[in-house]
Amino acid sequence: MSVVTRFPPSPTGFMHIGNARTALFNWLYARHTGGTFLMRIEDTDRERYSKEAVEVILDGLRWLELDWDNKGEIYSQYENRQRHIDVANELLAAGKAYYCYCTPEELERMRETARAEGRSAVYDRRWRDRGPSEAPEGVKPVVRIKAPVDGFTVVHDKVQGDVKVENKQLDDFILLRSDGTPTYMLSVVVDDHDMGVTHVLRGDDHLNNTFRQNVIYDALEWEKPTYAHLPLIHGPDGSKFSKRHGAQSVAEYREMGFLPEAMRNYLLRLGWSHGDEEIIPTDRAVELFELDGINKAAAKFDFAKLESLNAHYIKLASNERLMGLLDTEYQKRGLKLTPVTLKWIFLGLDDLKDRAKTIVQLADEASFYAIAPRSFNDKAQKALADSAEILPGIRTLIESAPDFSAEPLEQAFRDFAARQADGKLGKVIMPFRAALTGATTSPPIFKAAEIMGREETLARMDAAMA
RNA sequence: GUCCCCUUCGUCUAGAGGCCUAGGACACCGGAUUUUCAUUCCGGCAACACGGGUUCGACUCCCGUAGGGGACGCCA
Numbered sequence: 001m002s003v004v005t006r007f008p009p010s011p012t013g014f015m016h017i018g019n020a021r022t023a024l025f026n027w028l029y030a031r032h033t034g035g036t037f038l039m040r041i042e043d044t045d046r047e048r049y050s051k052e053a054v055e056v057i058l059d060g061l062r063w064l065e066l067d068w069d070n071k072g073e074i075y076s077q078y079e080n081r082q083r084h085i086d087v088a089n090e091l092l093a094a095g096k097a098y099y100c101y102c103t104p105e106e107l108e109r110m111r112e113t114a115r116a117e118g119r120s121a122v123y124d125r126r127w128r129d130r131g132p133s134e135a136p137e138g139v140k141p142v143v144r145i146k147a148p149v150d151g152f153t154v155v156h157d158k159v160q161g162d163v164k165v166e167n168k169q170l171d172d173f174i175l176l177r178s179d180g181t182p183t184y185m186l187s188v189v190v191d192d193h194d195m196g197v198t199h200v201l202r203g204d205d206h207l208n209n210t211f212r213q214n215v216i217y218d219a220l221e222w223e224k225p226t227y228a229h230l231p232l233i234h235g236p237d238g239s240k241f242s243k244r245h246g247a248q249s250v251a252e253y254r255e256m257g258f259l260p261e262a263m264r265n266y267l268l269r270l271g272w273s274h275g276d277e278e279i280i281p282t283d284r285a286v287e288l289f290e291l292d293g294i295n296k297a298a299a300k301f302d303f304a305k306l307e308s309l310n311a312h313y314i315k316l317a318s319n320e321r322l323m324g325l326l327d328t329e330y331q332k333r334g335l336k337l338t339p340v341t342l343k344w345i346f347l348g349l350d351d352l353k354d355r356a357k358t359i360v361q362l363a364d365e366a367s368f369y370a371i372a373p374r375s376f377n378d379k380a381q382k383a384l385a386d387s388a389e390i391l392p393g394i395r396t397l398i399e400s401a402p403d404f405s406a407e408p409l410e411q412a413f414r415d416f417a418a419r420q421a422d423g424k425l426g427k428v429i430m431p432f433r434a435a436l437t438g439a440t441t442s443p444p445i446f447k448a449a450e451i452m453g454r455e456e457t458l459a460r461m462d463a464a465m466a
Numbered sequence: 467g468u469c470c471c472c473u474u475c476g477u478c479u480a481g482a483g484g485c486c487u488a489g490g491a492c493a494c495c496g497g498a499u500u501u502u503c504a505u506u507c508c509g510g511c512a513a514c515a516c517g518g519g520u521u522c523g524a525c526u527c528c529c530g531u532a533g534g535g536g537a538c539g540c541c542a
Binding site: 104111114165166173174184206207208209234238274275276295297305309311356365410417428440442446 | 467468469470471472473476477478479480481489490491492493500501502503504505506534535536537538539540541542
């Protein structure tokens with residue numbers, strides 16, 4: 001039987017990093033097995049629903065390059081609501097579900113009692129065996145399922161193993177609300193069944209729900225999917241990953257200059273492993289991804305490791321792609337690139353990309369090509385001042401160099417340093433670097449000079465000396 | 467409170483009873499390379515939560531304790 005997985009986010013307005021990993025795992029498993037990866041939006045909560053919120057999720061998925069099948073169609077839980085209602089009515093007709101006329105106040109009291117008595121099940125099943133003839137006037141009932149009262153239920157989970165819970169911990173939960181709309185618990189089961197989902201990979205926080213969902217599967221005599229509950233991602237301090245830990249949504253990571261393939265590699269290794277392999281590009285991940293490589297314990301998010309992976313993938317990225325990324329980054333900054341500066345950056349990229357951990361950093365480091373320094377930082381000023389007396393000599397060097405390319409230029413500087421600066425290379429190179437970039441750190445400076453050419457180099461030198 | 471899950475270096479993890487003197491990666495510290503900063507390369511520091519069992523032998527199996535997390539909605 002072919003594998004069918006699914007990713008069912010609710011449109012909350014942003015794509016949480018944990019959800020992104022869930023999507024990745026579902027996608028990988030489908031791709032690995034040659035199965036199908038489906039997309040469904042859990043949009044039954046109409047108050048929260050908006051088209052924009054859905055788009056945000058889809059954008060996140062597209063950015064991560066996790067494509068879904070079924071010709072790109074997206075299932076809508078809301079659109080299937082009639083089917084969910086029909087199923088509930090079937091259960092009602094079969095005597096496997098019943099109307100419950102409890103008021104919210106009654107329920108609240110039951111909750112208090114349950115808690116006081118140290119029970120986890122809340123509802124006391126008072127309407128389970130009463131007929132609708134006893135129904136109070138004017139109360140709209142909910143539909144509840146008849147869950148097993150005795151014994152225990154076991155969930156066979158691919159990650160957590162066999163998890164056993166006593167049935168008395170569960171109560172007769174709601175299928176249809178008093179306004180007739182289906183609850184999440186019912187809808188997931190029906191949709192998963194109708195979509196032919198064979199493997200449910202989702203966050204650990206759903207493990208408890210699984211017991212309830214299985215009650216529905218059993219009542220309907222449907223075959224249950226294979227479950228794999230993924231451990232959660234925690235913040236660096238071990239608590240739930242929240243705003244104060246930094247970026248929560250994939251969109252923010254994109255903003256910060258992370259590459260999607262780096263995100264995928266990092267997220268994959270957060271909770272999944274294959275021996276000692278660390279650098280796992282996506283095609284390799286598809287080849288290797290098995291459920292038994294999933295770890296059971298929650299993992300803490302580590303920005304430093306993400307950055308190091310990102311640096312790795314930046315080095316691998318083509319200069320053409322990097323140019324595109326830089327272009328959008330500079331647009332955000334309102335910095336306009338001319339055909340000339342564009343070319344300079346492109347030529348400088350081989351040196352630049354070895355140094356950056358993020359696209360944002362890359363843009364920072366490349367920006368001296370785009371704009372001549374308008375000011376000099378403290379260290380640069382000092383370098384310029386310390387070498388004030390030999391600045392004219394450096395200028396002449398630039399002006400008269402017979403071959404304005406990196407190596408001969410460097411040789412000329414070395415010779416000059418030997419003659420005019422007691423052999424101290426730094427004394428001539430640092431002010432030169434400062435003049436060209438406005439800073440005392442930069443990519444190899446003679447290469448940069450070669451790229452910008454004699455004219456620009458001279459102009460910057462003059463500006464620095466002014 | 468009740469139920470469920472988890473626990474190896476600071477972090478992500480390898481480890482399926484002897485292969486473990488517990489391995490790798492990131493971070494950190496040192497060194498080499500280098501015109502700067504990086505990169506790269508070499509080296510170092512650093513962990514089986516605790517207590518009981520089982521076994522000839524336990525990081526690996528069992529029980530308990532502690533700590534962490536999750537779930538207990540007419541939300542999803």
